[in-house]
Amino acid sequence: MSILRLSDVTASYGLAKALFGVSLTLEQGETVGLLGRNGAGKTTLLKSVIAEPSVTVAGEIAIDDRALRGLPTYRISRHGVAWVPDDRRVFTALSVRENLELAHTKNAPADQLAKVVASVPLVGRLLSRRGYELSGGEQQAVSIARALMSAPRFVLMDEPTEGLAPLIVEQLQESIARLPSEFGVGILLAEQNFAFVAALAQRVAIVSTGRVAWTGSTSELENGSDLIDRYLSAGASQP
Amino acid sequence: MSQLVSVLLSGVAYGVPIFLVASGLTLIYGVIGVLNFAHGAFFVLGALLTASLLGGATPSLVMFILAVLAGGLLAGAVGLVTEMTVVRRLYRADHMTMLLATYAVLLSLEGASEVVWGTDSRSQRQPELLAGDVRVAGAAITMYDLVLVVVGIVVAVGLWLLINRTRSGRAVRAIAQDATMAQAIGINAKTVLLLVFGFGSLLAGVAGALMAPNVAISPSLGNAFILQCFAVVIVGGLGSVEGSLVASVLVGIAETAAVAYAPVLTGFTFYILVAVVLVLRPQGLLGNARVRRA
Amino acid sequence: GSDASGSDSGEITLGVLGPISGAQAQIGQNQVNGAEVAVAQINAKGGINGRSVKLVTQDEGSSPETAAAAIRKLANDGVSLQLGMLSSANCLATAPTLPRLKVVMVDAGCTNDGLTGHDGKDAPHPNFFRVGNADTLMVTSLAKVIAQKFPTVTDYDAFGYNYVTGTSQWKIFQETVKENGVALRTQKETFVALGEQNFKPYVQALASVSGDPKTRGLYLGTYGAGTASFLQQAQDLNLASKYAFIVQPGGYYPVARTLGGRAPEVWNAYDYSYAAFDSEMNDAFVKDFEAKTGKKPVSWSYDAYLAVYAYKAAIEKAGSADYDKVLKALPGIEFDSPAGKLTINAKTHQANTPVVVTHSAGDPNATETVKILETQLVKPED
Amino acid sequence: MSLLALHGVHKHYGGPPVVQDVTLAVEPGETVAIIGPNGAGKTTLFSVMAGERLADLGRVELFGKDVTRAGARRLAHAGVARTFQIARFFPSRTVEENVTIALQSTHRRYRRFWAGAPRPDDRVGRAIDATGLTDLRWVLASALSQGNRKNLEIAMALVQQPKLLLLDEPTAGMGMEDLPRTISILKDLRQARPDLAIVITAHDMDVVFALADRVVLLANGRIAIDGKPEEVRDAPQTREIYLGNSYRGGSA
Amino acid sequence: MRTLKSPAVLLAAKWRTAARPPAAKTPGRAWSSLRPVAEPIIFAAVTSILYFSFDQSLQFVLMTGVVYALLTASLGVLLGWSGIYTFGHAAFFGIGAYTAGLLKDRDMSPLLFLLAGAAVAAVIALVVGLLGARIVAVEFAMMTLIIGQVVYLLTFKIEGLQGDNGIFGIPSGTIGGWDIATEDNLWWYIVAVVAVLLGLLRRIQLSPYGVSLNAVRDDPVKAAAVGLPVRALRLSAFVLSGAVAGVAGVLYAQQQGIVTPSTLSFTFSGQIIIMALFGGLYRFWGAPIGAIVFLLLNNQIFGETSHGTLILGVILLFIVVLMPGGILGVADWIRDRVKVVR
Numbered sequence A: 001m002s003i004l005r006l007s008d009v010t011a012s013y014g015l016a017k018a019l020f021g022v023s024l025t026l027e028q029g030e031t032v033g034l035l036g037r038n039g040a041g042k043t044t045l046l047k048s049v050i051a052e053p054s055v056t057v058a059g060e061i062a063i064d065d066r067a068l069r070g071l072p073t074y075r076i077s078r079h080g081v082a083w084v085p086d087d088r089r090v091f092t093a094l095s096v097r098e099n100l101e102l103a104h105t106k107n108a109p110a111d112q113l114a115k116v117v118a119s120v121p122l123v124g125r126l127l128s129r130r131g132y133e134l135s136g137g138e139q140q141a142v143s144i145a146r147a148l149m150s151a152p153r154f155v156l157m158d159e160p161t162e163g164l165a166p167l168i169v170e171q172l173q174e175s176i177a178r179l180p181s182e183f184g185v186g187i188l189l190a191e192q193n194f195a196f197v198a199a200l201a202q203r204v205a206i207v208s209t210g211r212v213a214w215t216g217s218t219s220e221l222e223n224g225s226d227l228i229d230r231y232l233s234a235g236a237s238q239p
Numbered sequence B: 001m002s003q004l005v006s007v008l009l010s011g012v013a014y015g016v017p018i019f020l021v022a023s024g025l026t027l028i029y030g031v032i033g034v035l036n037f038a039h040g041a042f043f044v045l046g047a048l049l050t051a052s053l054l055g056g057a058t059p060s061l062v063m064f065i066l067a068v069l070a071g072g073l074l075a076g077a078v079g080l081v082t083e084m085t086v087v088r089r090l091y092r093a094d095h096m097t098m099l100l101a102t103y104a105v106l107l108s109l110e111g112a113s114e115v116v117w118g119t120d121s122r123s124q125r126q127p128e129l130l131a132g133d134v135r136v137a138g139a140a141i142t143m144y145d146l147v148l149v150v151v152g153i154v155v156a157v158g159l160w161l162l163i164n165r166t167r168s169g170r171a172v173r174a175i176a177q178d179a180t181m182a183q184a185i186g187i188n189a190k191t192v193l194l195l196v197f198g199f200g201s202l203l204a205g206v207a208g209a210l211m212a213p214n215v216a217i218s219p220s221l222g223n224a225f226i227l228q229c230f231a232v233v234i235v236g237g238l239g240s241v242e243g244s245l246v247a248s249v250l251v252g253i254a255e256t257a258a259v260a261y262a263p264v265l266t267g268f269t270f271y272i273l274v275a276v277v278l279v280l281r282p283q284g285l286l287g288n289a290r291v292r293r294a
Numbered sequence C: 001g002s003d004a005s006g007s008d009s010g011e012i013t014l015g016v017l018g019p020i021s022g023a024q025a026q027i028g029q030n031q032v033n034g035a036e037v038a039v040a041q042i043n044a045k046g047g048i049n050g051r052s053v054k055l056v057t058q059d060e061g062s063s064p065e066t067a068a069a070a071i072r073k074l075a076n077d078g079v080s081l082q083l084g085m086l087s088s089a090n091c092l093a094t095a096p097t098l099p100r101l102k103v104v105m106v107d108a109g110c111t112n113d114g115l116t117g118h119d120g121k122d123a124p125h126p127n128f129f130r131v132g133n134a135d136t137l138m139v140t141s142l143a144k145v146i147a148q149k150f151p152t153v154t155d156y157d158a159f160g161y162n163y164v165t166g167t168s169q170w171k172i173f174q175e176t177v178k179e180n181g182v183a184l185r186t187q188k189e190t191f192v193a194l195g196e197q198n199f200k201p202y203v204q205a206l207a208s209v210s211g212d213p214k215t216r217g218l219y220l221g222t223y224g225a226g227t228a229s230f231l232q233q234a235q236d237l238n239l240a241s242k243y244a245f246i247v248q249p250g251g252y253y254p255v256a257r258t259l260g261g262r263a264p265e266v267w268n269a270y271d272y273s274y275a276a277f278d279s280e281m282n283d284a285f286v287k288d289f290e291a292k293t294g295k296k297p298v299s300w301s302y303d304a305y306l307a308v309y310a311y312k313a314a315i316e317k318a319g320s321a322d323y324d325k326v327l328k329a330l331p332g333i334e335f336d337s338p339a340g341k342l343t344i345n346a347k348t349h350q351a352n353t354p355v356v357v358t359h360s361a362g363d364p365n366a367t368e369t370v371k372i373l374e375t376q377l378v379k380p381e382d
Numbered sequence D: 001m002s003l004l005a006l007h008g009v010h011k012h013y014g015g016p017p018v019v020q021d022v023t024l025a026v027e028p029g030e031t032v033a034i035i036g037p038n039g040a041g042k043t044t045l046f047s048v049m050a051g052e053r054l055a056d057l058g059r060v061e062l063f064g065k066d067v068t069r070a071g072a073r074r075l076a077h078a079g080v081a082r083t084f085q086i087a088r089f090f091p092s093r094t095v096e097e098n099v100t101i102a103l104q105s106t107h108r109r110y111r112r113f114w115a116g117a118p119r120p121d122d123r124v125g126r127a128i129d130a131t132g133l134t135d136l137r138w139v140l141a142s143a144l145s146q147g148n149r150k151n152l153e154i155a156m157a158l159v160q161q162p163k164l165l166l167l168d169e170p171t172a173g174m175g176m177e178d179l180p181r182t183i184s185i186l187k188d189l190r191q192a193r194p195d196l197a198i199v200i201t202a203h204d205m206d207v208v209f210a211l212a213d214r215v216v217l218l219a220n221g222r223i224a225i226d227g228k229p230e231e232v233r234d235a236p237q238t239r240e241i242y243l244g245n246s247y248r249g250g251s252a
Numbered sequence E: 001m002r003t004l005k006s007p008a009v010l011l012a013a014k015w016r017t018a019a020r021p022p023a024a025k026t027p028g029r030a031w032s033s034l035r036p037v038a039e040p041i042i043f044a045a046v047t048s049i050l051y052f053s054f055d056q057s058l059q060f061v062l063m064t065g066v067v068y069a070l071l072t073a074s075l076g077v078l079l080g081w082s083g084i085y086t087f088g089h090a091a092f093f094g095i096g097a098y099t100a101g102l103l104k105d106r107d108m109s110p111l112l113f114l115l116a117g118a119a120v121a122a123v124i125a126l127v128v129g130l131l132g133a134r135i136v137a138v139e140f141a142m143m144t145l146i147i148g149q150v151v152y153l154l155t156f157k158i159e160g161l162q163g164d165n166g167i168f169g170i171p172s173g174t175i176g177g178w179d180i181a182t183e184d185n186l187w188w189y190i191v192a193v194v195a196v197l198l199g200l201l202r203r204i205q206l207s208p209y210g211v212s213l214n215a216v217r218d219d220p221v222k223a224a225a226v227g228l229p230v231r232a233l234r235l236s237a238f239v240l241s242g243a244v245a246g247v248a249g250v251l252y253a254q255q256q257g258i259v260t261p262s263t264l265s266f267t268f269s270g271q272i273i274i275m276a277l278f279g280g281l282y283r284f285w286g287a288p289i290g291a292i293v294f295l296l297l298n299n300q301i302f303g304e305t306s307h308g309t310l311i312l313g314v315i316l317l318f319i320v321v322l323m324p325g326g327i328l329g330v331a332d333w334i335r336d337r338v339k340v341v342r
């Protein structure tokens, strides 16, 4: 069992700070939901882990005590971290099949493509399409499938349900639910879709203005209604 | 009839070497999106090294091939250094900044070659085996041009396969579009870009070495070719090797046809062709507008 | 101020301009070397009026604007006696400004006819003098010689760069050949963009024309690297064998040297060929130049060399290196040269040196791989 | 007379048509939601309605006038404002400037090259406040988070005071704070401007039910059902191809 | 896709305001309406001080530099404001200069020359712009390059343009009895014309029209969606830029007294871009400052040494790698750091 650990992570865009000392752990096989208002810093948190170049990161990020911070993105990816970015970023010049095959690494079993296509809804019938021919939701599906191609240990999912039709979300929920148990994947799931997180995550972290304001189990969150008022909905004043 | 054959033939003989010179540029610009002004300098480097290794004398075929390879390798090595010291830092900047950077590289390399090889022009002879001319359907073409055409086609096919049929080719296309995402799926973008730039420079060097027997070689030789190279790559369509080849041959045939049938237009056909293609097909002959939009 | 060369004692400073960087750097370097040889010779013999001579170099650059700045730079540094320059456009741009800058220019490279008094007209620019030949004179001389030598060659093809001097030279050439009794007919005429190096289609078109080589001549209006590239591309198609001769105005020698023994036979006309003059001064010039650079001098070295000697004569006559005194002394001045005594015409400001028509070819075993088959001096009939 | 009418519109991208024979009328004051599976052709239909892409076949009418070939700019001037599924804006400009540009571009002020710097007026401020961007007013648009980009686009559309508002998944990615606010902005807007017509797509049925007077189900580029929200929701076809089982009637 | 990366992305990377508390008013709004007047005055004052402290040769270079400042500013309209790539900008400069050359024997006021140059260049820019209305990005740049080369070649084909020798003897003339032919008067004339035009351009840049151009640069699709006439804006920017370049060309001809084909060669087009980038393309004053500094630097390098190319290349390299935003980019960088410290 591996563990992805962030301790006291600070991130900034140029001179503007967006995360202030975030600590968080994610075990393999576990799903942790990241909730927070728009602009709270969820995306920034995921970008910090994958070392997206626009963010400058300070603090510790490690898998099994092996430091990730400072490594180039591709090395982090090879340590078993996959990323579903919030803006999909499908390679438009490639076909969907090429998009997926490109992400297929040696660590993954040879039939990974078949597995992924079987588990992620929608992509099966898109394989021969070119990237630029996809609708918004189709891009989202391809982006998710691509992240799974390397048989990662951890997946950072940034709003995977955005733009997907309800039926697809339902199917996606089923297939994501299987990932931890069947493949031992740890998932960090940034979402606005509360129900989706509630159905999948064991633990939840609430991000608010660049800090982790609360962590706890999903059930605690569902019961503690003032948490939602304080950190997620428009209810109360911001801290 | 024989004139038509001759026009077509010499058109190809004129056009394919342009493609050969542009091939490295096609790779670097077409695939990774860097408009490399320094391309002409890498080209000249190849020519200068080859000529100075062979000392202008008529070499044996083996010596010639070795010298051509050496020219290519030198250009490739300088290309690697350029990528590591300059280009790499600017991938995230815009087109124009990259242009300025590669222009600076061009000046530096041109200046450095002036220091090393002087400003005098020199000449180089091809191996005896490749001298003389051959007749095809009544039209004369030099043996050496024939060789260039063959090499050009081999390079075109090879590049096409590399880009479209190999995993690394796909990786390169992915990096070109979104280097961060490519890294996020485990591609070592830095190294791939380095190798592509190096390989593009190597192609430029080889082209320069191969063109050496055709021209007077001096550090400023690149200027005579760079314009056509840019045009050919862009008219062919972004990222399209086959487009560049077609564009080069069209350029060649247009000019030879003008010489034969419309002498007033000589020297202008190239410009007319480029303007017409761009006005009718803004994305270039075989370019794909939709890929660009994304 | 003009103190550096102005006072009557101390060093005399001359400024030499030429394109010492960029595509024409080779020529500029030849100019500088020629001037330096002259200065060294003069200093070895005790200088001018007992004063030693110093040369400062300035890059003319590649545009009128850089040339103008260069001349001003020298003028600022007190160097009012200047020589050299290569591009006619640069000369045309700067010549009118010389009086204002208090600069004298002895041109050794610009060949435009209009820079000095053409056809016996008055000199257009009071401060501008020239010791090299103007375009028309060179081409007419060449044409005369060719017409005499090859009266039966009537069918001409012309190929060259498209630039004013080039195309007008070709016109003058045709006219002069006709005037000399040859019924010249122009067949193929192609002028391509300046700087072009890839001549395949044109070479191929020329090679495909059939006709009796004995009656055909090729006029080549390219220069520098262009000529070398053209000839190289022509070689495999054996273009030279289709013509009785190739004729080219301008300096062929450096090009032939580039081609390393494979240069075809060409007739050309320019100010100088090291083999053309049989004089002590020429021997000394060639020897010193070779000692300095390892190469034979070419026309541009020669012209700059002449310019220095013209200044020497003028300063000696003026008894001073002052700007206004030298300016007064230069018109009509007579000075030594490898071609004998030359005079800067007082009215036109032009000193015509004999035009050297040279017939040369590459030969791996010859000096500098170029064999000079024949030279003929055409004395100006001024 | 309908505000917007499509007659037999077809659109393809070189392959088979992705919008086929769509005939649809939107009346003033009406809010129509277009729903359908991913890839059904909703965005494509939007881009035809907004003039970004021209229909291959069929006719588009705005206020009874044929605008099939009009193009985005003319439609914008005629009162059509739209947002994009993946937010588009002017990244080098601040939030406020983005909204100001949107305001002025239909007021022909963009032509004033002699005038001083464009000044945001009250309308700009109101649009920014309404979309919750007040604190981010001076921030470069490129620095916005995904959700706030959506808000910015809505602000830009609002400030144009359109007659027809085309919203392509305006609420995707919005959280519990922004989503209700967006719904209420739109409700308020309809109240204030009874002639405004809105066409919206959303995969979030809460949004659809909160806003739509009519729902159109698009499948494979064709209109499958066009009717009252409940009718469409309860149609077995909707459940089968689009909603699945998870959605258990949000209005309940 | 990298090839489409707009200047905006570059700007974004260098983002100026953190999510700091909103200011009550946009900073410097009052100043912004004074800018088109104040800044050119400062420009004229600073360059004049330099001019009168320079020696003759540097004076000449500076004068050329000021003319180029106008030229690069006109390029800024395209590359900087509107995101229109061009490799053929020299053509419009050259067209202006040749217009002055062809009119050299007319006895008219130098100011009329300026007008004529602007008009001819504008008309040709309009034609080119219409021809390339559908072409964008680097393909458009390629087309301008081609057109530029054709114009360049035409100077050799058209008899009256006198090919490589160029048209010489272009007078500077008198304005209301004031002879501008003497060097110092020429300086005042040139710096005044340039400053006025830069002020005008600055005003235009800050106007709603200028902001619309930025919008078109950032995202043409969105711009059309909010109702901006994208093609017309692009075209008008191209014409505006061409006209100003034409004026710069006339000034150049008046200053140099000669116009040669090199003023419209593609190498010169490249140099204009270099100069503009050198100062910083995405700030108004970057391009003009770049032109002046570059020219002075260039003049100092290409002197006696024959390694000028190498030295210039290496200096440029250092500049690009260390300060890709140009001179003003560095200024910004420093300002940002200072702000944070405060």
Ligand SMILES: Nc1ncnc2c1ncn2[C@@H]1O[C@H](COP(=O)(O)OP(=O)(O)OP(=O)(O)O)[C@@H](O)[C@H]1O
Pocket (backbone or CB within 6 Å): A013, A016, A017, A018, A036, A037, A038, A039, A040, A041, A042, A043, A044, A045, A054, A086, D142, D143, D144, D145, D146, D147, D148, D173, D175, E015, E019
């Ligand atoms: N490229 C950037 N440059 C500067 N600041 C940025 C950039 N991207 C985001 N920010 C700022 O960082 C903060 C956190 O943004 P982030 O994208 O992480 O939010 P988020 O929680 O993912 O929101 P959403 O749910 O809307 O996607 C915001 O204040 C945002 O404005």
Ligand SMILES: Nc1ncnc2c1ncn2[C@@H]1O[C@H](COP(=O)(O)OP(=O)(O)OP(=O)(O)O)[C@@H](O)[C@H]1O
Pocket (backbone or CB within 6 Å): A132, A133, A134, A135, A136, A137, A138, A163, A165, B290, D013, D018, D036, D037, D038, D039, D040, D041, D042, D043, D044, D045, D085
């Ligand atoms: N530029 C394009 N080129 C080719 N095909 C395209 C293009 N854009 C979309 N398509 C295809 O057209 C169909 C309709 O796409 P559209 O974007 O309209 O769907 P949508 O209904 O908006 O889907 P979503 O809910 O996922 O946003 C899809 O099958 C898509 O793959």
Ligand SMILES: [Mg+2]
Pocket (backbone or CB within 6 Å): A042, A043, A044, A086, A158, D145, D146, D147
């Ligand atoms: Mg986010």
Ligand SMILES: [Mg+2]
Pocket (backbone or CB within 6 Å): A135, A136, A137, D042, D043, D044, D085
């Ligand atoms: Mg859509």
